[in-house]
Amino acid sequence: MARRTQGVSAGLDRGRIAAAAVALIDRDGLEVFGVRRLAQELGVDPMSIYHHVKGKAALLDAVSEAVLAEVAAVPDDDTSPGWEEIARRTAHEYRAMAYRHPRIFPLLVTRAQTSAVAVSALERLVTAMRAAGVPDQAVADAPMVLFGFLNGHLLARTIEEPGAVPAFDAAVYPAMAALTPLMTDFGSTAEFDRMLGTVLDGIRRRAAPDRP
Amino acid sequence: MARRTQGVSAGLDRGRIAAAAVALIDRDGLEVFGVRRLAQELGVDPMSIYHHVKGKAALLDAVSEAVLAEVAAVPDDDTSPGWEEIARRTAHEYRAMAYRHPRIFPLLVTRAQTSAVAVSALERLVTAMRAAGVPDQAVADAPMVLFGFLNGHLLARTIEEPGAVPAFDAAVYPAMAALTPLMTDFGSTAEFDRMLGTVLDGIRRRAAPDRP
DNA sequence: CTTGTCAAACCTACAGTGTAGAAACTACCG
DNA sequence: CGGTAGTTTCTACACTGTAGGTTTGACAAG
Helix, strand or coil: CCCCCCCCCCCCCHHHHHHHHHHHHHHHCCCCCCHHHHHHHHCCCHHHHCCCCCCHHHHHHHHHHHHHHCCCCCCCCCCCCCHHHHHHHHHHHHHHHHHHCCCCHHHHHCCCCCCHHHHHHHHHHHHHHHHCCCCHHHHHHHHHHHHHHHHHHHHHHHHCCCCCCCCCCCCCCHHHHHHHHHHCCCCCHHHHHHHHHHHHHHHHHHHCCCCC | CCCCCCCCCCCCCHHHHHHHHHHHHHHHCCCCCCHHHHHHHHCCCHHHHCCCCCCHHHHHHHHHHHHHHCCCCCCCCCCCCCHHHHHHHHHHHHHHHHHHCCCCHHHHHCCCCCCHHHHHHHHHHHHHHHHCCCCHHHHHHHHHHHHHHHHHHHHHHHHCCCCCCCCCCCCCCHHHHHHHHHHCCCCCHHHHHHHHHHHHHHHHHHHCCCCC
């Protein structure tokens, strides 16, 4: 048992701890995740972690913050993309993150998101919408509607096993059963894009209220 | 300490246990909820619960099932409401349930919903849409989009303390800060109705694809 | 070189958890 | 009366988060 000696630094800090925790949860899942396991993975005493993170709740905050930070960079490559394009790209980045960390995503959505990366993503979208002359109320609502949908939808996909198309009893639920052939792309990019498009349609409708 | 004698029935069953658990979580919260507390509330030994429910996970399943069952009855009072009306009513029932049990709702959305009440609600909506001649793909997508939004949006409301309007630093996030006056109805019925309307607009657009 | 201070890591211990396994008790059926 | 089935309780165990105290090395001042 290779024990560390006391007092000598193990190079721990919030970032390294969070990164290790992310990897560990990705591998083994949230249910069995704990301070002791994480410490073992880091080759460190469990209590050492508590010198950098206040408690388990703060540890999970750090994890969700680290994962959310991955989605920060929506590239501003071309010239002022327009708000729909920004929304679409951000949504796809967000989705990619969720699929990269399916066992962490439930953690993300059950915590309030006030971190800098989250807010700055909203700021970018909202700025573009105002620049396009969208009415203020529609602008204010748009990110809430969009991320409401994203969180709920992606949560449903990350909970289930991948490729789990539900089966409905045709005798009791004939309509649902009849539609199951159209749900076989459950979890696919195409399905996501279609539903995202539906939500964006709704937002666009409110963005230009002088259309029928 | 009034102990029960062994062997004599305490009238336990899955339903009573679930109901007590719901009340307990509503009162004290999910974090401190446990088998021992629940047993004490029921005046029963902790292990007695395990004879009716397989484990803690199954117990939480029962809780979420019980809460979801509250939303079962969307009244069919008037004559064939039309799918938009059905969707709107179901959404409001669902929201009311979420606000009745804010500490349980996070549990609901992190579990796959295959229970009878959940599916039959979908069946009703989907049947109405087909009867209205909506294209099949739009029908199949509609409940996923709707409940995706509902779960995500309501989750965000139930996590936060009620009436918590976020404050943004105007120097860093000018657009978000400028819009905060329009977010003061955070969590209100009016806000919900507006955003629900946005999503339904999107669904309606896909339901009638021959409009521009 | 000595001494003091500080931060980082470790060790110990404790209350609390979910739950496996067995024992105790009642009720019913023959 | 005896057996059997069904509930409830008892006991015990491995495990959790974490409070409190101890050890160690690094660095600066005297």
